[in-house]
Amino acid sequence: MKFAKALASATILAACTFGSASAADLVVGFSQIGSESGWRAAETTLTKQQAEQRGIDLKFADAQQKQENQIKAIRSFIAQGVNAILVAPVVATGWDEVLQEAKDAEIPVILLDRTVDASDDLYLTAVTSDLVHEGNVAGKWLADTVAGKPCNVVELQGTTGSSPAIDRKKGFEQALSGHDNLKIIRSQTGDFTRTKGKEVMESFLKAEGGGKNICALYAHNDDMAVGAIQAIKEAGLKPGTDILVVSIDAVPDIFQAMAAGEANATVELTPNMAGPAFDALAAYLKDKKAPGKWIQTESKLYTQADDPMKVYEEKKGLGY
Amino acid sequence: MTSILRTYLARLLPQLIALAAILIAISMTFPGFLNLEIQNGRLYGSLIDILNRGAPVVLLAIGMTVVIATKGIDLSVGAVMAICGAVAASFITSGHSLLETLFVTIAVGILCGVWNGILVAVLDIQPIIATLVLMVAGRGIAQLVTEGAILTFNDPGLIFIGSGSFAGLPMPVVVWLVFGILVALLVRQSALGMLIEAIGVNRQASTLSGVLTPVLLIAAYMLSGLSAAIAGIIAAADIRGADANNAGLWLELDAILAVVVGGTSLLGGRFSIAASVLGAIIIQAINTGILLSGFPPEFNLIIKAAIIVFILVLQSPRFRTAFAFLAVPRRAAKTTEQEAK
Numbered sequence: 001m002k003f004a005k006a007l008a009s010a011t012i013l014a015a016c017t018f019g020s021a022s023a024a025d026l027v028v029g030f031s032q033i034g035s036e037s038g039w040r041a042a043e044t045t046l047t048k049q050q051a052e053q054r055g056i057d058l059k060f061a062d063a064q065q066k067q068e069n070q071i072k073a074i075r076s077f078i079a080q081g082v083n084a085i086l087v088a089p090v091v092a093t094g095w096d097e098v099l100q101e102a103k104d105a106e107i108p109v110i111l112l113d114r115t116v117d118a119s120d121d122l123y124l125t126a127v128t129s130d131l132v133h134e135g136n137v138a139g140k141w142l143a144d145t146v147a148g149k150p151c152n153v154v155e156l157q158g159t160t161g162s163s164p165a166i167d168r169k170k171g172f173e174q175a176l177s178g179h180d181n182l183k184i185i186r187s188q189t190g191d192f193t194r195t196k197g198k199e200v201m202e203s204f205l206k207a208e209g210g211g212k213n214i215c216a217l218y219a220h221n222d223d224m225a226v227g228a229i230q231a232i233k234e235a236g237l238k239p240g241t242d243i244l245v246v247s248i249d250a251v252p253d254i255f256q257a258m259a260a261g262e263a264n265a266t267v268e269l270t271p272n273m274a275g276p277a278f279d280a281l282a283a284y285l286k287d288k289k290a291p292g293k294w295i296q297t298e299s300k301l302y303t304q305a306d307d308p309m310k311v312y313e314e315k316k317g318l319g320y
Numbered sequence: 321m322t323s324i325l326r327t328y329l330a331r332l333l334p335q336l337i338a339l340a341a342i343l344i345a346i347s348m349t350f351p352g353f354l355n356l357e358i359q360n361g362r363l364y365g366s367l368i369d370i371l372n373r374g375a376p377v378v379l380l381a382i383g384m385t386v387v388i389a390t391k392g393i394d395l396s397v398g399a400v401m402a403i404c405g406a407v408a409a410s411f412i413t414s415g416h417s418l419l420e421t422l423f424v425t426i427a428v429g430i431l432c433g434v435w436n437g438i439l440v441a442v443l444d445i446q447p448i449i450a451t452l453v454l455m456v457a458g459r460g461i462a463q464l465v466t467e468g469a470i471l472t473f474n475d476p477g478l479i480f481i482g483s484g485s486f487a488g489l490p491m492p493v494v495v496w497l498v499f500g501i502l503v504a505l506l507v508r509q510s511a512l513g514m515l516i517e518a519i520g521v522n523r524q525a526s527t528l529s530g531v532l533t534p535v536l537l538i539a540a541y542m543l544s545g546l547s548a549a550i551a552g553i554i555a556a557a558d559i560r561g562a563d564a565n566n567a568g569l570w571l572e573l574d575a576i577l578a579v580v581v582g583g584t585s586l587l588g589g590r591f592s593i594a595a596s597v598l599g600a601i602i603i604q605a606i607n608t609g610i611l612l613s614g615f616p617p618e619f620n621l622i623i624k625a626a627i628i629v630f631i632l633v634l635q636s637p638r639f640r641t642a643f644a645f646l647a648v649p650r651r652a653a654k655t656t657e658q659e660a661k
Contacts, residue, residue: 038468041469160618187617193563194563194566195566199611202373203611207352207614230559234483319468319469
């Protein structure tokens, strides 16, 4: 981290000395999927911020959810002779040819947030979070918090069959195994949305004696948790106290709920994938030392003790 | 009066039987299902949840019924919901009063209906294509309004529409009851309903016999836009935020299904608002039942589809004639025959 800071300030210094058109500046192309979710918008904002801090000239291309646009963007980056390319691939397949072209042009490619089905010598590295680990962190927090007391957990799953839903469920269950006091009594899909989160939580509350049997809620994303919190309140219970609420993503609205004492913890899926990517790139360009093929981002746990209002203010402007 | 009531009952009988069967089935798997209690001055229980959660689809189905009766279809209602929710949220957060917000939101919904209506009635584009335009573009418009984020608000008045209660019933239920009764009265106490049916049966013939076809068609789509606007307001008020990506997503299909389960033909002509409302409640009863049952979520769609297929088979004319021929005594068979005529 110290090194990154030093590098960043050095680059900024260089940029100041030589002016913006300096040949020493790094030019990096970034092909983003689009802006289908608030998280994605925040990722774009943070990538631009990180590039600016490091004095990197970022060429941004929005693919509007289309792979052919991404391939076109990557080809144009190659034609422009950029120093590196960042890609958040919209789908997993069909990348071999264009990645080979980048490799032939000796331009390193870094994958952000998702991976591709291609031979891993075609790209420098992939920066992603570990979905199973996220579920694990949430489960571990719950196990530590209830500390041996019996606790019935209800689970709001993501969209059935989606990889975040499968992996976040798996990670949570792994963390709970060995804690016989914790039992998942109900598990349903809330499709990652507030509306469904609220509707499904209402039915959980009805089905479990008005919520008296429920000690904690685990939601695969914050949006469902926000909806469920409203359902808990409307049933006359106190979310955060009567029913513990833990979820994943760390979007700004959950910090408001945590500040109000209505949510207990969230695990961050950081939108700052570009920071580690730029660090790895700098190290690679400096002494050609290739990083591993996978850089795992930190799945940070936030609780009510982490000054949620301050985090909310920080995250609010990122475009979530 | 009793004869009117009897024809009404005869029309709604299949839907009522289906609903009763579903409710009984759920209460067998989940014993506390029929319990109703009063909590904080409002009715509380799974039955109320069904009426409350069903509100958006019920509202959409009311508008959809009239459009389908004209031999049309409105695929854009889900997207219009998203637009209206977004407009309501952005107006209320930018400091406008509740009344202004509601007025503008409803005007936007009706405007969407006018757009669909003009495409169908004036430019003579097939309804499924004409409304597909707004179905696809509408979600983009909604995202433009919210700038891609979930736009949250804290206005107590707007929130009241989503989660307040009136006379012991949740507000959304009150809203759709009132709206449904008003629309039903409007089309049935005047000649409007008959004229709409005439357009659905034969548009050219009704134009030739002096019916103002284009005006009525546009009005039908306006009504659909209006109901989508109300549904959009309720959906946004319920979660205290406008979610442009997910509000009303695929609800146009549920609304069409509700109309079909209600026994109104997609080929236009005779329609019943009450039956469509029952259809929407049946769909929601299935949804709520699945949630209460505790089955793994992988089964949700399969169970729903199986029940729907079963209801539709019960309603199919082939099945009915076969069933009447096999099991129903002659007198009853005669009445169904007359009904069919």
